[in-house]
Amino acid sequence: MRAITREREPVTEPIAPRAAIRRHLLDLDDWTPDELSTLLESAEEMCRVRLRREKLSVLSGQVLVNLFYENSTRTRVSFELAGRALGADITNVTASASSVAKGESLIDTGRTLQALGASVFVIRSGQSGAPDLLARHIGGHVLNAGDGWHAHPSQALLDLFTLTRHLGSVAGRRIVILGDILHSRVARSNIWALTAMGAEVVLCAPPTLLPPEAIALYTARLVPGTGACRHVTIETNVSRALAGADAVMALRLQKERQQAGLLPSLREYTRTYGLTVARMALARPGALVLHPGPMNEGVEIEPAVASGAQSVIEEQVENGVAVRMAALAMLAGAEAVA
Amino acid sequence: MRRTIGPREVVVLHGARVLDPSQRLALPEGGVAIRDGRVLAIGTRAQLEAALAGLDELETAPRWVSLPARYVLTPGFVDLHAHLREPGYEAKETIQTGARAAARGGFTTICCMPNTQPVLDSAATLALVAERARSAAARVLPIAAISKGESGKELSEMAELAQAGAVAFSDDGRPVASSRLMRLALAYAEPLGLPVVEHCQDEDLVGGGVMNEGPISTMLGLPGWPAAGEDVMLARDLALVRLTGAKYHAAHLSTAGAVALIRQAKAEGLPVTAEVTPHHLLLTDAWVAGERTGPLADALRELGLPVPPGDRYDTNTKVNPPLRTARDCQALIEGVEDGTIDAIATDHAPHTWVDKACEYGEAAFGISGLETALAGLLALVHTERLSLPALIAALTIRPARAWNLPMGSLAPGAQADLTIFDPREDWTVDPAGFASLGKNTPLAGVTLRGRVRETWLGGQSVYRADGDRDGESASADTDLSE
Numbered sequence: 172m173r174a175i176t177r178e179r180e181p182v183t184e185p186i187a188p189r190a191a192i193r194r195h196l197l198d199l200d201d202w203t204p205d206e207l208s209t210l211l212e213s214a215e216e217m218c219r220v221r222l223r224r225e226k227l228s229v230l231s232g233q234v235l236v237n238l239f240y241e242n243s244t245r246t247r248v249s250f251e252l253a254g255r256a257l258g259a260d261i262t263n264v265t266a267s268a269s270s271v272a273k274g275e276s277l278i279d280t281g282r283t284l285q286a287l288g289a290s291v292f293v294i295r296s297g298q299s300g301a302p303d304l305l306a307r308h309i310g311g312h313v314l315n316a317g318d319g320w321h322a323h324p325s326q327a328l329l330d331l332f333t334l335t336r337h338l339g340s341v342a343g344r345r346i347v348i349l350g351d352i353l354h355s356r357v358a359r360s361n362i363w364a365l366t367a368m369g370a371e372v373v374l375c376a377p378p379t380l381l382p383p384e385a386i387a388l389y390t391a392r393l394v395p396g397t398g399a400c401r402h403v404t405i406e407t408n409v410s411r412a413l414a415g416a417d418a419v420m421a422l423r424l425q426k427e428r429q430q431a432g433l434l435p436s437l438r439e440y441t442r443t444y445g446l447t448v449a450r451m452a453l454a455r456p457g458a459l460v461l462h463p464g465p466m467n468e469g470v471e472i473e474p475a476v477a478s479g480a481q482s483v484i485e486e487q488v489e490n491g492v493a494v495r496m497a498a499l500a501m502l503a504g505a506e507a508v509a
Numbered sequence: 510m511r512r513t514i515g516p517r518e519v520v521v522l523h524g525a526r527v528l529d530p531s532q533r534l535a536l537p538e539g540g541v542a543i544r545d546g547r548v549l550a551i552g553t554r555a556q557l558e559a560a561l562a563g564l565d566e567l568e569t570a571p572r573w574v575s576l577p578a579r580y581v582l583t584p585g586f587v588d589l590h591a592h593l594r595e596p597g598y599e600a601k602e603t604i605q606t607g608a609r610a611a612a613r614g615g616f617t618t619i620c621c622m623p624n625t626q627p628v629l630d631s632a633a634t635l636a637l638v639a640e641r642a643r644s645a646a647a648r649v650l651p652i653a654a655i656s657k658g659e660s661g662k663e664l665s666e667m668a669e670l671a672q673a674g675a676v677a678f679s680d681d682g683r684p685v686a687s688s689r690l691m692r693l694a695l696a697y698a699e700p701l702g703l704p705v706v707e708h709c710q711d712e713d714l715v716g717g718g719v720m721n722e723g724p725i726s727t728m729l730g731l732p733g734w735p736a737a738g739e740d741v742m743l744a745r746d747l748a749l750v751r752l753t754g755a756k757y758h759a760a761h762l763s764t765a766g767a768v769a770l771i772r773q774a775k776a777e778g779l780p781v782t783a784e785v786t787p788h789h790l791l792l793t794d795a796w797v798a799g800e801r802t803g804p805l806a807d808a809l810r811e812l813g814l815p816v817p818p819g820d821r822y823d824t825n826t827k828v829n830p831p832l833r834t835a836r837d838c839q840a841l842i843e844g845v846e847d848g849t850i851d852a853i854a855t856d857h858a859p860h861t862w863v864d865k866a867c868e869y870g871e872a873a874f875g876i877s878g879l880e881t882a883l884a885g886l887l888a889l890v891h892t893e894r895l896s897l898p899a900l901i902a903a904l905t906i907r908p909a910r911a912w913n914l915p916m917g918s919l920a921p922g923a924q925a926d927l928t929i930f931d932p933r934e935d936w937t938v939d940p941a942g943f944a945s946l947g948k949n950t951p952l953a954g955v956t957l958r959g960r961v962r963e964t965w966l967g968g969q970s971v972y973r974a975d976g977d978r979d980g981e982s983a984s985a986d987t988d989l990s991e
Contacts, residue, residue, distance in 0.1 A: 197821075276867055277867065277868065298868035298870045298871060299822070300729065300822030300868055300869045304867070304868055304869075318730070319730050320731070321729055321730030321731070356730060383722045383724075383726060383727055384722075384723050384724045384727060385724075385727055387723075388724035388728055392728075
């Protein structure tokens with residue numbers, strides 16, 4: 172056998188890990204479990220780097236631009252810290268302070284920034300698909316820091332990282348996503364990542380805040396790489412949803428949803444869907460509580476739950492930097508290595 | 510440059526397959542004789558010769574132009590729904606460029622929608638369109654607005670507009686939200702004999718939707734609009750047609766539910782007609798995600814033609830009404846086949862690059878459709894999803910009859926508007942080569958089978974494929990068979 176192998180053309184092994192082929196981080200729908208695992212391992216390594224207060228030079232000489240068309244504190248700062256820790260030069264562009272306010276198109280802005288030397292674009296936009304658009308029109312790397320209702324992949328990766336650290340693995344675990352799923356890019360990216368890793372995801376919300384035909388969507392899209400089915404169910408009754416849950420991810424409820432008539436009142440929402448201590452008792456003992464922030468404490472989550480022993484909300488924020496370092500290194504680091 | 514056909518000169522286009530559903534005519538090999546812009550005779554070679562022999566006052570010998578036997582000769586196509594953008598949006602399209610695009614697509618008559626700037630809601634604006642359309646490569650028939658400024662408030666001066674040449678009334682793009690105004694429009698238009706054309710959409714239900722509501726809109730995080738948004742409006746309108754007895758035409762059906770409603774209304778005997786666009790017959794909402802599903806993609810794969818994947822959030826797939834599901838496409842195709850849907854209309858909606866080179870939610874709605882319509886639809890014919898006679902009827906006599914237009918037929922005496930296409934020619938859609946200023950097509954890079962070779966308008970060649978001979982008449986002396 173060995174002799175035969177030797178007679179063949181030598182197979183060139185890629186120097187960078189398989190995932191380094193990926194140029195952009197737009198969404199997680201096409202990520203394989205292998206890629207996700209690789210990223211989680213890399214994020215563990217990045218955690219150790221951070222503990223050692225070490226700086227890497229993976230992105231040295233690269234200019235990372237934070238292009239934010241929507242307000243953000245944690246995601247922007249998190250990407251900024253991650254970029255710095257990898258040796259990149261960072262510049263921040265916010266919509267109100269740039270020519271965006273003068274009506275410059277996203278494509279023009281991207282090309283201008285590229286002409287100024289930017290090679291890594293971290294973009295947040297209220298428009299679903301804005302990162303895809305940018306990725307089609309510029310060289311370099313695009314990382315989606317949240318677009319419309321579409322995707323927030325770095326958030327989902329840090330959620331997966333946090334969950335995996337506590338649960339060992341999310342495979343076979345019951346993870347409830349509770350709240351305004353219709354308008355949530357966090358939920359959408361989480362569903363892809365969690366189901367790819369074998370979790371059973373339960374979507375719980377009033378019917379007016381559920382995305383249309385979600386079950387049809389996720390059943391039709393098998394996990395890339397393995398071809399496994401994705402397990403997603405919908406449960407509009409919060410008690411039934413929480414029963415036996417290993418983790419609950421509460422989502423922010425924006426007041427505009429009530430104004431748009433999707434809810435009779437915030438009061439009724441809190442009464443019916445708020446994550447309370449009493450409801451958490453229905454979940455598995457020690458079940459984790461997550462929230463992507465920013466929270467409306469007292470609306471979608473009771474303060475006692477948010478700051479309770481089961482809450483890993485602060486850890487999520489903390490892990491965000493390491494996970495984003497891993498993502499940046501995976502996408503943009505390969506060139507530096509090569 | 511263009512070699513025109515002189516007065517009294519007889520030209521006989523001959524040798525192709527001839528299809529004219531208006532006369533239930535289908536000849537494996539035949540032709541048409543033309544004189545003074547009108548059809549002199551149509552039929553087999555023997556029939557044409559006999560017809561010519563019966564003429565005693567021929568000044569010059571008839572010019573016989575032979576066509577390859579694989580070509581198909583049909584009446585010129587009639588498009589009940591196009592946006593020519595002039596006046597007001599000449600960067601998107603002009604009447605001249607739109608008409609050239611029509612000629613390239615085999616359309617000899619195009620009805621233009623009134624959502625221009627200013628809106629076509631006065632005799633003066635209709636006169637302007639007529640003026641700009643003179644010497645255009647297609648007949649341009651204006652559709653006038655239902656309401657002044659398409660504002661949905663007060664009726665336009667419909668009687669004067671009818672006199673000034675309007676062929677129908679529509680506030681296309683701005684559905685008539687008020688049931689009362691729609692009732693009044695139907696009632697007022699009834700004695701004028703012109704149809705009221707509705708863009709069936711309940712704006713309140715549709716809200717901020719930018720694509721079909723379903724799994725794909727959920728995946729892409731784009732606000733969707735449900736098929737019910739169309740069905741609700743159409744059902745309301747049909748109730749108003751029942752009330753007024755007026756002629757009503759439903760524009761660009763996109764849902765299976767709408768097909769069922771029209772079928773039922775016709776069975777009931779209501780004076781209702783309907784159209785569907787090529788893109789709603791051919792494409793699904795998965796195209797918004799860059800995925801190639803639905804009748805066109807399936808058909809092209811069956812034909813062994815490559816179907817390259819597209820881009821996610823390709824704004825060229827953004828259209829109103831939105832691309833729906835394969836199930837809707839199927840119902841629409843059946844509607845064309847059984848005659849429930851009278852016409853295939855392009856809803857040609859050209860836009861500039863800037864209008865489309867942006868985020869999906871920000872992009873303009875519309876597809877530049879005139880130049881790809883036939884080729885796309887022929888994929889359905891090649892794979893036996895739709896019959897050729899039904900397709901040609903829906904492009905010619907059925908739209909003409911729906912609106913009482915004297916077109917869509919090559920019966921002797923009719924205007925010699927005709928289309929000649931090669932059903933087997935493969936070509937790859939390259940919007941840069943479009944005559945239309947609107948390069949916005951989701952079919953860019955897709956290889957289609959079937960191409961318009963020549964278009965004749967009033968007995969003159971207005972388009973001939975192959976750029977180097979473009980504009981020249983089909984005389985092609987070397988082609989003279991005898």
